[in-house]
Amino acid sequence: MYSSSTFDLSKNCAYHSNIQGHDTEECPALRNNIQNMIDKGKIIVQQGPLNHSTVDAVIVQGDTT
Numbered sequence: 001m002y003s004s005s006t007f008d009l010s011k012n013c014a015y016h017s018n019i020q021g022h023d024t025e026e027c028p029a030l031r032n033n034i035q036n037m038i039d040k041g042k043i044i045v046q047q048g049p050l051n052h053s054t055v056d057a058v059i060v061q062g063d064t065t
């Protein structure tokens, strides 16, 4: 279901360790997972003021669900 514009075999995702075609920063599942953790207050996102493309996420509570 990947479109040719987003599927890139040179990319790979840390979240989907066996899947190529997207990199970690554009992983929809990981984004969704992180957003859920943010919403639940389980994660703190620290964003550098000088580089908005870099997001350092700190997991406060471990939760694999």
Ligand SMILES: [Zn+2]
Binding pocket: 013, 014, 015, 016, 019, 022, 023, 024, 027, 028, 029, 030
């Ligand atoms: Zn992924």
